Amino acid sequence: MTGTNVHKDAEDSGPSGYAAARLRLLTEGVRSGPPRRAALAELTDEWLAGLFAAGAEDLKGVSLVAVGGYGRGELSPRSDLDLLLLHDGADGKAVAALADRLWYPVWDLGLALDHSVRTPAEARRTAGEDLKVQLGLLDARHLAGDLGLTAGLRTSVLADWRNQAPKRLPELQELCAERAERQGELQYLLEPDLKEARGGLRDATALRAVAASWLADAPREGLDDARRRLLDVRDALHLATGRATDRLALQEQDQVAAELGLLDADTLLRQVYEAARVISYASDVTWREVGRVLRSRAVRPRLRAMLGGGKPVAERSPLAEGVVEQDGEVVLARAARPERDPVLPLRAAAAAAQAGLPLSLHAVRRLAATVRPLPTPWPAEAREQLVTLLGSGRPTVEVWEALEAEGLITQLLPDWERVRCRPQRNAVHIWTVDRHLIETAVRASEFTRRVSRPDLLLVAALLHDIGKGWPGDHSVAGEIIAKDVAARVGFDRADVTVLSCLVRHHLLLIETATRRDLEDPATVRSVADAVGSQSTLELLHALTEADALATGPAAWSSWRGSLVADLVKRVAAVLAGDEPEEPAAAAPTAEQERLAIEAIATGSPVLSLHAQTEPPAEDRPADDPEPLGVELLIAVPDQAGVLPAVAGVLAVHRLTVRTAELRALELPAGVEGSVLLLNWRVAAEYGSLPQAARLRADLVRALDGSLDIGGRLAERDAAYPRRRGVVAPPSRVTVASAASRHATVIEVRAQDAPGLLFRIGQALEDEGLHVRSMHVSTLGANAVDAFYVTGADGAPLPADEAASVTRKLEETLRA
Template identity: 50%
Template sequence: MRPDRKPSDGRAALASARAARSADLDRWLASLVTGGPVQDGVALLAVGGHARRELTPGGDLDLVLLHRGGPGIAGLADRIWYPVWDSGLRLDHSVRTVDEARTVARADLKVALGLLSARRIAGDGALADELRAAVLADWRADARTRLDELARLCRDRWETHGELAFLQEPDLKEARGGLRDVQVMHAVAASWVTSGPDGRVRAAHDLLLDVRHALHEVTGRSGDRLVLQERDAVARALGFADADVLQRRVAEAARAIAYASSHTWHRVHRLTRTRGVVERRPVGDGAVDHDGQVVLARDADLDDPAITLCVAAAAAQAGLPLAPATVTRLAERAALPGTPWPAAARDALVSLLGAGPAAIGVWEALDQAGLIVRLLPGWEHVRNRPQRNPVHRYTVDRHLVETAARAAALTRDVARPDLLLVGALLHDIGKGRGGDHSTAGAAVARDIGARLGFAEDDVRVLETLVRHHLLLPETATRRDIDDPVTVQTVTAAVARVPGREREILDLLAALAVADGEATGPGAWGTWKARLVADLAGRAAAALSGGTPPPVPALDPDHVALARHDGAAVRVVGSRITISAPDRPGLLWRAAGVLALHRLAVKTARTVSAAVKPNTAPYRTAVLDFTAVPEYGNPPDPATLEADLRRMLADRLDVADRLERRARSMRPGPAVAPPRVVIVDDASRTATVVEVRAHDRPGLLCRVGQALGARDLDVRAARVDTLGAEAVDVFYVVDAAGRPLDDPADLAGVRADILAALG
C-alpha cells in the first residue's frame, strides 16, 4: 500500500478494535497483578503482538512475569495465569529474573526478538527498563553473530513459506514480504546497523495486519493463510470491492516489504563483512559494482534512452542487486526509450531477461520504482493480477518474469533467443482483458514488439508465439499424436510467417517448457514434457527443416579492401574491417584484440576468397566487425588500429594478454551451458559449425582458438549477439581445404569448443 492511501472504513474499524482490545487487556491484566499482595521488584511484560498493540482476534498472549526473587512469586503467577486460561485465551508465559531472561535470550533467538519489543503492563517500571536496556546492550554487542543467525532463520522461513506477493494462498505472517519480515527489520534497526522501516513499509505492514485481523474474524480461527475460499469474505470485511482488489493490494504491500527487506539484509552483510577500502569495479556501460551493489558510473549518461536497461542488464548479468538510490535516480532523471526503441535498449532488455533467475530481483527493483509500467505500456494491466487457475503459483506479472527466467536456460535450443525471451515475457500479457487471453495477448504483443523496434517479420513471430503459446501442450495432451491431422494442426499454426516455420516451432517448444515449469508442478511434469517433445519432433519432421543461414559474401567495399597489397585495417565508429592474407587463427586473434580493448562484438561477418592481383592467385580474408564498448568510452581508433596491425605482423601476443584478463574477471551468475551443433547438409564445400552460448568477453576468440588448434581454417563466419546470447556459425575446412567427413573428427571439434567455453 502506498503511504498516501488512507485506510477504508472497514480497515479503520479494525485498527480501532485492536487498539481498544489492547487497552482492555492491559487494564484487566494490571488488575490481576494489583488485585492481591504484590511485592516490590515485580513487573508484568507483554511481548509479541500484544506488546506492539497489534493483537488480532486469533493472536496469542505472550507474557513475562519479571521479578528480583523472593517469596510469593509463584502465587502471583498463578493469580495471573489461571484467569487468562479460564478466559479461553491462548497463553505463552514465563517467570524470570533479569539475569535469567538475559541468559535465555542469548541462547534463544526467538526469545531475544520478543524481548526487544517488550512492553510493561503493570508493576515495577525500573525493573522493566533494566531488562530492556540489558537485552538491547547484549543484542548490539553480539550483533555480528545474532544477525547472521537471524539471516539464516529468515532464509529457512522463506524457503518453507515462499513469497507472499506471488502466491495464490500465502501465509500473511511467515511468507517472504509478510508481517514477520517487518518485525525482523525493526530488530535489525535495534542493532544500529540499519535504520528502521520507512513510511511505505509501515503502511504495507498495516494493510497486511488488517487483512490478518479480518481473516481471523471471518473464519473464527487463528490461521494466517489467506486461502481462496476466504478471500471474498475478507475483502468485504475490509471494504474492498472484491477478492481481486484484495489480492492485488496484498501483493503490492508484500512486494514493498520484500524489497525493503532484501536491501536491509544487503546493508547488514556489507556493514558486518566489509573491511578496508570499498572497491568500485565497472560491470557494464554506465554501471559500477560498488560494494556488492550496482550503482551508476560517474560518467553515466542519463540522457541516453538505453541507460536504465543497460544498467539493469549489467546488474543482472553480474548477479548483483541494483542499489536503491540508483533505482530512484534512474526513475527520477533518466531518459526512457521512445517508439521505436533504439537497438541498444532492445538488446539491453534481452540481456536483462537472459540473465535467468538473477534478472528477477533486478526486475523487481525497476518495478518498485514504477519503471516497468513506463517502459512497457500494458504491464500495468497484469501487475499484481491474481490468477484464476489455482494450478498457478504466482500472480500474472511474476509468472511472466519467472517464465522468461526459465526460458533463459533454453536459449541454446532456438535460433532466436531474443524472440524466445521477449515472447516468454509477453505470453500471458492478455490475461484479464476478456475473451481468450492468447488472442487478446497477441494484439498486445504485436504493439509491444513494434514499440521495441523489432523488424516486421520478428513482430509477426512474437505475435504468433503469444497467440499459440498453448498450442503444443494442449494439443499433445488432448489429441492423438499418432493422427496425421494432429501434426497438420501444429504445422498450419506455425506457417503464419513464411520461411520461418521451423524457427517458430522450436520457439513454441521452448516456451511450452518454460511456461510449464514457471506455472507449477501441477502444470508440468515428465509425462507432459515427453508428449510435448514428441509432438514437436513429429511436426519438425513434417516441415522442410528450415534454411541454414546464408554464407557471407564479399560486398563491393570488401572487394576493394581485399585488393590492397598486403593488409588493410579500417576503424570507423563501431565498425572495424580488416583485410589480410588468409591464414589459420586470423579470426580469433583479431577478435582477441577487440576483447583486449574491451569491445564486445555484436556482429561479425568473415569471408575468405581467392583474389587475383598482379601476381598469382591467393586467398584473402576480410573480417567485418561491429563492436561496442563493454562500458565507458570507446577506445582510441588509432590505438586500436595500431594493435590490429601489430597482431597482423605477429608482434602482439594476444593469447597471453587475454589469459591475464580472464584471470582478473569475476564470475557472473550461472547460465545455461553452451551448445555446439555440426549442421549436416548445410554446405558442400565446408563443415558448418553452429555455436550458441552466453556472450562474454573473448568468446569469439576462444571458439576460434579451438578451431585453430585442430588446424581448421575458417572460410566464412556469421556472428550475431542478441542481448547476452551469441549465435555464431562457422564454415570451416581442413588443411587441404576440404570439409570434415570423419565422425571422430566432428565429435572432436564439438568437444574442443565446449571445453574452450566451459
C-alpha cells in the same frame, strides 16, 4: 459505542465486563485497522493493570510487561497475550500468588496466553540463549507496577542486542531463511501463512530488530503500509474464522475480502502479494547491507593498518557505460546522468544480471526518480539491453524484482501493471502471472542455442501470458497487447507479426499434442496453418517447453515432451511441403493377433501388460512427475459397454490412463467373429501395477454385470480427498470443430476424480456412440480429455446430434 464507554464497562465489571467490552469493540466499536488494534490493546492494558493492582497490593519490585506483538500494541482479535511478570527476586511466594491472580482470569476467558515470571537477570540470560525470546523483549512495554524495573530491563536488553549484533544478526538471518524454506514465499502462495511465510509478519518483525541493532536499516518507503495491510487481513481472518489462525485458506478468502470491503478474493490476494513483495524486497536489501557492514568491520582494521591509518576507498569496477560494481553491488558511475540517458535503467539491469550481482537500492531509486521515459519506438540499444537482461538466466529474477519494487518496470512496460501480483487459481501454477513470465524467460534463456532468433524467443516468453490481466481468452487479448508492445520496443513489422503469433498460439502445441490424434492429417494441417513457417515453429517449440517448465512440476514431463516433439516433427514435414497422408489401418502385431484369437476362442477378454516399455527410473529426470506408463493391451469380443467397463476397472485399481485407443480388429481369414482391441498406456497412481490376471478377472465381472463398478467408485468418491468448502467450477463439454475429418472430437474439461473416464464412457455408450480413440490429460485437479467419436454408421456426428451429446454429457457430469 465510544472507546470511553468500552473501557468503563471493563473497569466496572471485572473479567466479564472486559469480555463484553472486548466483544462490542470487535463487532460495533472502533473501525478495523490500526485504530481497532490500538483500542483493543488499550482495553486489555487497563484490564490487566486492574488485575495487577488488585493482586500486588503492597508488593514492591514487581512489574507487568507486554512483549512481542502485544508489546507493540498490535492485538488482533485472536492474538496471544505475551506477558512477562518481572520481579527483583524479593518475595517468591507473593510473586507466584500474583502470577496466579493474573494468568487464571486470562485462561478463564479462553484467551491464548504466553507467559513467564523472571528477574531481569533471568530475562537477559534467557534472551541470550533464545533468539526468539530476545526478539520479543525488544518490544517490551510497561503495563503496571515498578516502571523503573521495566525501564531497566528494556535498556539492558537493547544494549545487549546492539553489543551482540555481529553474532546475533547472522543467527536471525539463518532463522528467517529456514522459515522461508519451510513455509514458502507469501507473495506466490494460494493459501499463504500471513505470519510465517517469507515476506510475512515475522520478517517485518525481523526488520525492526535489525533497525534496533543500529547496524543497518530497512528501506522504509512502503514498509509500514505493507505491514499494516497484512495485519488488517489477519484481523479479518480471525473474525471470519473465530480462530487464532494465520493461514489464509481458500475457503475463507471470500469472507475475509468482504470483511475488508474488497471486491473479491483475487483482489484480496493481490493486496497480500503486493505487501509481501515490499517486505521481501526490504528483507533482501537489509540482509545484504548487514552482510556488507559485517564484512567491512572485519576487513577495516587490517586495511587501515596497511594504509597507515587512512580511510580505505571502495574499489569501483566498470561494467557498462554509466554502471560500475562496488562492494558486491551494481551502482551508477559518478559521471552517470540518468536524466540524460533513458537507456541507463536497462543497461544497468542487464549489466547486473550478466555479472550475477544485485542492483543497489540507491541506484534503483535514483533511476526511478530521475530517468526520462524512452522514446517510441525504443532505440536499438534499449531493445538489445532488454533482451540481454531476459537472457541472463536465474540472476534476471532478482534484478527484475529490484526494478519492479521502484516502479521502473511499469514505466518501461505499462501493460505490466495488469499482471503484477496477479494470482493464478490453478494448482498447476506455482507463481503469480508476473513471476511466471519472468520464470519463463529464465527457462527460455536455456534454449537460445536451439533457435535462430533468441531475441524473439525471450520477448515472447516475457509476453506470452500478458493477456491474463484482461477479460476473455488471454491468448487472444495477449496477441493484441504483444503487437503494441513489440512495436513500441522497436521490432520491425515482420518481427511483430512473429511475436504476436507466438503469444496467440503459445498453448497450441501442448494442447494439440496431448488432446488430439496426431495420426489425423487434419490435426497436423491445422497446426501448420496456424504457425505458418519453420522458423516460427522452432520458436514456438522452445516457448512451449519453457512455458511448461516455468508453470510447475505438473505441467511438463518426458511423456508430454515426447508428444510435443512428435507433433513438431509432423508439422515441420508439412511446412517443408510434405502433405500428411491418410493413415492406413495398422496391421495387427503378432501379439495383438494372438490376443484377438484367444479372445474369440474363450469368448472373454484377454489382456497383457508390457512393463518393459516404462523407461528405467535412472533414465528419467529425477523431477519427472509423469512417467510414460506401461502398455496395456486388451482384446474383447465385440459387445456393448467395453469402454466404461475397462475405464471403471482401471479406476477401481487406481490406474491412471495416459492415452487410450479402441478399434475393431480385422481377424485372419478363417477366424469368425469381431474383436475390439484396446491399446492403452497406464500408470499406477500409488504403488505398483496390479497383476494382469487380477485385472482380467475384474474385467470379466464388469462385463457380465457381477461387479458393481459404480458402487465401488461411489465409495471411493465419498472418501476422495477434497478441500473443505472449495467448490470446483462446473464441467464443460465442447465440440472441437474441424479437428478431424473422420470423427467428431468431443472435449471434456472437468474436476479430476476417481472414475471420471468411467462416467464419460458410460454416457457415450448410452448415446450409442463409438469411441475411436481418447486423449487424456490431467493438470493438477483438472482433467482435459478429448474423445474421437462416430455414430453407429462409423461417420462423424451431425452438428445437431453432437450438440445434443455435449449437453447430455454436461448434465451427467454435474449429477
